[in-house]
Amino acid sequence: MNDTILEMRSITKRFPGVVALSDVSLTVARGEIHAICGENGAGKSTLMKVLSGVHPAGTYEGEIIFEGKPTRFGSISDSEREGIVIIHQELALVPYLSIAENIFLGNEQHNKLGLIDWGHVNSLAYDLLNRVGLHENTTTPVSQIGVGKQQLVEIAKALSKNVKLLILDEPTAALNDNDSEHLLDLLRGLKNEGITCIIISHKLNEIMEIADSTTIIRDGQTIRTMPMDDPEVTQDLIIKLMVGRELEQRFPTRNVAIGEEVMRVEDWTVHHPTQSGRVVIDNASLTVHAGEVVGIAGLMGAGRTELAMSLFGRSYGRDISGQIYLHGQAVTLHDVDDAIAHRLAYATEDRKRYGLNLLADIKTNISAAGLKQLCSKIGWINSNEELQVADHYRGQLNIKTPSVLYNVGKLSGGNQQKVVLSKWLYTDPDVLILDEPTRGIDVGAKYEIYTHINEMAANGKAVIVISSELPEILGVCDRVYTLAEGRITGELPIGVATQEHLMALMTQEKSEQKELR
Amino acid sequence: MTSTTAPVTSAPGPSPIAAFGRYFMDNLRTNGILLAFAVVVLVFAIMEPTFLSKSNLTNLVLQYSYVLILAIGMLMVIVLGQIDLSVGSVIALTGAVAAVLVKLHGYPWWVGILAALFVGLLVGAWQGFWVAYVGIPGFIVSLGGLLIFRGLAQLVLNYISVGPFDQTYYNIANGFINGWLGGNGYDVFTLVVFAIAVVGYGFLQWKARLGQLRYQQEVAPLPIFIVKLAIVAVVAMLFAWQISHHRGLPFILIILAVLIMVYTMVTQKTAFGRHIYAIGGNLNAAELSGVKVKRVTFWTFVNMGFLAAVAGVVYSSRVNAAQPAAGNGFELDAIAACFIGGASTTGGIGRVGGAMIGGLIMAVISNGMQLMGVSQGVQPVVKGTILLLAVAFDLYNKRRAGGSR
Numbered sequence: 017m018n019d020t021i022l023e024m025r026s027i028t029k030r031f032p033g034v035v036a037l038s039d040v041s042l043t044v045a046r047g048e049i050h051a052i053c054g055e056n057g058a059g060k061s062t063l064m065k066v067l068s069g070v071h072p073a074g075t076y077e078g079e080i081i082f083e084g085k086p087t088r089f090g091s092i093s094d095s096e097r098e099g100i101v102i103i104h105q106e107l108a109l110v111p112y113l114s115i116a117e118n119i120f121l122g123n124e125q126h127n128k129l130g131l132i133d134w135g136h137v138n139s140l141a142y143d144l145l146n147r148v149g150l151h152e153n154t155t156t157p158v159s160q161i162g163v164g165k166q167q168l169v170e171i172a173k174a175l176s177k178n179v180k181l182l183i184l185d186e187p188t189a190a191l192n193d194n195d196s197e198h199l200l201d202l203l204r205g206l207k208n209e210g211i212t213c214i215i216i217s218h219k220l221n222e223i224m225e226i227a228d229s230t231t232i233i234r235d236g237q238t239i240r241t242m243p244m245d246d247p248e249v250t251q252d253l254i255i256k257l258m259v260g261r262e263l264e265q266r267f268p269t270r271n272v273a274i275g276e277e278v279m280r281v282e283d284w285t286v287h288h289p290t291q292s293g294r295v296v297i298d299n300a301s302l303t304v305h306a307g308e309v310v311g312i313a314g315l316m317g318a319g320r321t322e323l324a325m326s327l328f329g330r331s332y333g334r335d336i337s338g339q340i341y342l343h344g345q346a347v348t349l350h351d352v353d354d355a356i357a358h359r360l361a362y363a364t365e366d367r368k369r370y371g372l373n374l375l376a377d378i379k380t381n382i383s384a385a386g387l388k389q390l391c392s393k394i395g396w397i398n399s400n401e402e403l404q405v406a407d408h409y410r411g412q413l414n415i416k417t418p419s420v421l422y423n424v425g426k427l428s429g430g431n432q433q434k435v436v437l438s439k440w441l442y443t444d445p446d447v448l449i450l451d452e453p454t455r456g457i458d459v460g461a462k463y464e465i466y467t468h469i470n471e472m473a474a475n476g477k478a479v480i481v482i483s484s485e486l487p488e489i490l491g492v493c494d495r496v497y498t499l500a501e502g503r504i505t506g507e508l509p510i511g512v513a514t515q516e517h518l519m520a521l522m523t524q525e526k527s528e529q530k531e532l533r
Numbered sequence: 534m535t536s537t538t539a540p541v542t543s544a545p546g547p548s549p550i551a552a553f554g555r556y557f558m559d560n561l562r563t564n565g566i567l568l569a570f571a572v573v574v575l576v577f578a579i580m581e582p583t584f585l586s587k588s589n590l591t592n593l594v595l596q597y598s599y600v601l602i603l604a605i606g607m608l609m610v611i612v613l614g615q616i617d618l619s620v621g622s623v624i625a626l627t628g629a630v631a632a633v634l635v636k637l638h639g640y641p642w643w644v645g646i647l648a649a650l651f652v653g654l655l656v657g658a659w660q661g662f663w664v665a666y667v668g669i670p671g672f673i674v675s676l677g678g679l680l681i682f683r684g685l686a687q688l689v690l691n692y693i694s695v696g697p698f699d700q701t702y703y704n705i706a707n708g709f710i711n712g713w714l715g716g717n718g719y720d721v722f723t724l725v726v727f728a729i730a731v732v733g734y735g736f737l738q739w740k741a742r743l744g745q746l747r748y749q750q751e752v753a754p755l756p757i758f759i760v761k762l763a764i765v766a767v768v769a770m771l772f773a774w775q776i777s778h779h780r781g782l783p784f785i786l787i788i789l790a791v792l793i794m795v796y797t798m799v800t801q802k803t804a805f806g807r808h809i810y811a812i813g814g815n816l817n818a819a820e821l822s823g824v825k826v827k828r829v830t831f832w833t834f835v836n837m838g839f840l841a842a843v844a845g846v847v848y849s850s851r852v853n854a855a856q857p858a859a860g861n862g863f864e865l866d867a868i869a870a871c872f873i874g875g876a877s878t879t880g881g882i883g884r885v886g887g888a889m890i891g892g893l894i895m896a897v898i899s900n901g902m903q904l905m906g907v908s909q910g911v912q913p914v915v916k917g918t919i920l921l922l923a924v925a926f927d928l929y930n931k932r933r934a935g936g937s938r
């Protein structure tokens with residue numbers, strides 16, 4: 017194990033006006049699983065981009081020694097030729113091509129005539145799928161398989177390139193617990209085959225479980241590299257090193273003062289927008305009170321987002337039936353504008369695709385949903401007031417940016433999430449639906465987001481938190497509904513809920529539900 | 534993160550030149566296009582002395598005003614993330630309607646104009662319906678429109694050119710305001726209008742700057758600000774001086790100025806304008822922020838139809854006839870003006886002012902080459918190359934800034 021496969025020495029990478037990495041060193045032993053931890057914006061991804069040639073040699077200072085040789089990668093294809101493959105958080109598969117076509121994209125297998133030998137390709141792909149434990153037809157289009165399986169296709173693709181060093185950036189961020197577990201098993205298997213692996217993850221329990229050593233990066237500097245068999249290394253220690261401060265508790269406490277019922281949903285049924293006859297949400301009923309944080313726990317595909325979006329002005333689904341009551345009054349919300357007017361807010365789970373205009377500045381994003389308040393009688397936007405509003409939320413939610421005129425795309429995930437929250441707080445909602453409010457953001461920012469959730473509840477708002485992370489549900493909610501296959505399978509006060517109990521309800525299948533009834 | 538980000542407020546630089554250099558690079562996008570415009574003007578001014586003559590400057594305004602009018606509407610369509618290829622045909626159709634009513638049926642000139650504008654609105658509503666409510670991309674809808682409206686124009690005109698118009702209609706694009714306040718060999722009124730405009734512009738810029746400073750925003754260093762204003766004032770007044778010595782203030786310049794002002798306000802200061810940018814920037818996010826995407830898309834196309842009709846009236850007035858082939862290829866000039874002026878090819882970014890400068894760059898190049906007697910085939914080659922270079926520069930600029938504007 018003392019054989020070193022990779023050494024990065026004194027890497028310094030500057031962007032205009034910002035030093036992203038400052039004298040960072042990383043040593044990875046052959047055949048180990050090496051975790052890299054750090055808050056968002058700490059420089060983890062930049063380091064991996066330097067390693068894989070996305071930032072070509074010459075744009076950074078320092079040395080990279082791979083397999084004992086100093087290397088200077090000019091592009092990703094250079095590093096892939098040496099056996100370094102990086103799998104990004106956002107998967108890079110072509111949805112309409114088959115699994116086999118995706119695996120060999122850019123690496124097509126030709127016969128003597130220079131044509132693609134499909135028989136050969138599919139048999140190679142079949143072997144690779146077996147290696148990663150994915151039992152799908154090689155000719156299935158990638159768009160038809162779930163995110164977890166797509167992740168496996170990416171790994172199969174890496175294996176087809178004779179990978180020696182596999183880099184995974186947040187591989188389990190979008191996966192449910194079962195898929196995550198499978199992926200981690202696979203990584204252990206690859207390790208036994210001699211493949212070295214660097215994994216970037218925010219999920220510390222996974223790192224504890226799988227990593228052989230861990231390097232902590234903070235503010236563009238290496239803080240420490242630790243072997244994981246050292247009994248002193250605990251999750252708390254990692255968190256402490258990541259944030260550079262003691263984090264006594266992961267969830268802030270609050271005084272719960274639950275008021276009157278704000279929203280009640282009865283017999284909510286939603287059909288799939290394109291596949292007619294497919295029921296996505298089946299007879300769901302729920303209530304939320306002022307000052308209450310209600311959790312909706314469900315696995316990916318359970319219909320969490322679909323439920324929230326269909327409630328939020330029918331922005332998802334068709335043939336919706338059921339009734340929404342706000343403050344005891346039956347209402348019909350025809351569209352999002354209507355929902356906002358009725359003081360509903362929905363902060364999406366996918367900031368970049370559904371939450372933000374990444375081309376625009378922070379100010380414009382914050383005012384996007386509450387723009388009416390900024391318009392004078394004749395319809396002019398008061399841009400000075402807009403600035404004031406944006407600056408107010410920058411202060412209140414501690415959005416880390418020099419100015420609200422900066423482009424929102426430049427912010428880290430946690431700060432982007434705060435912009436999304438600001439946007440909805442500015443509409444002054446009674447009911448806030450937060451869909452995966454802490455996805456892809458680091459521990460410190462998570463704590464801040466939880467604090468804001470508590471504040472919202474304390475201000476008398478009804479908050480619905482949708483999450484697949486059970487500790488989060490247990491940490492922030494007062495009451496929790498479980499969702500499985502579009503049905504509400506349970507409702508528990510948080511006092512009696514346990515992770516095991518919730519998971520059992522979340523994985524309940526339709527047949528079992530019928531038996532129980 | 535915080536420890537590594539650069540300070541925003543521009544500290545007093547070591548030398549004014551260095552400060553200027555940094556300001557210029559920080560705002561390369563807007564400054565680059567102004568610089569390009571200045572270079573183009575300078576090149577032609579040196580190579581062709583008649584370029585800056587009284588008559589040619591006047592001519593420039595008259596000759597390209599309709600493309601600029603089109604570019605205003607096109608800019609909004611492009612920011613929305615769509616495209617409209619039909620505007621050239623709409624120019625022909627609306628001009629034809631006006632001409633047939635006025636010339637063949639003896640209606641007064643204003644009936645012709647109103648009818649043309651009404652047809653423009655109908656065309657816009659037709660295209661807006663297919664794009665917004667049926668969901669067909671604007672490229673396809675307007676490709677259909679390009680054929681449909683060209684055909685309709687030919688049918689309305691019965692395949693012949695109809696003209697000339699009466700004097701009032703003719704004056705829309707060829708008339709001047711001259712002699713209202715007298716003047717000896719030059720028109721005082723023109724100079725007064727320009728002086729008021731320059732002072733108003735300076736006042737608004739100053740007010741905006743004060744507002745920005747009050748909210749601790751980054752602004753251009755004061756000397757640069759003043760120099761910029763001074764250049765604008767001097768260039769505008771020189772231009773006014775030249776045209777006032779020719780035939781006075783072109784009527785069409787007033788129409789154009791009003792349209793630019795109104796649409797700058799609409800795009801920058803109204804919720805409708807904001808929604809166009811929001812949809813172009815991220816359609817899903819816009820929809821989930823309460824933007825009525827279909828409605829905004831529909832009205833943006835209606836507006837495009839309206840402005841195409843305005844351009845149709847202006848163009849038919851300019852050539853003093855409605856022709857079946859009128860406006861052929863104008864859509865491409867308008868689209869090119871937007872992209873040269875910094876609009877993003879994928880929507881969400883672009884400004885009316887930018888599109889106007891982009892249009893002027895194209896206008897100056899065409900006009901300059903015509904004056905120099907460059908052969909017909911060379912002109913489109915040069916214009917096409919300029920378009921490619923402008924968009925390439927934009928892409929380079931975006932990469933350099935790493936996603937910032």
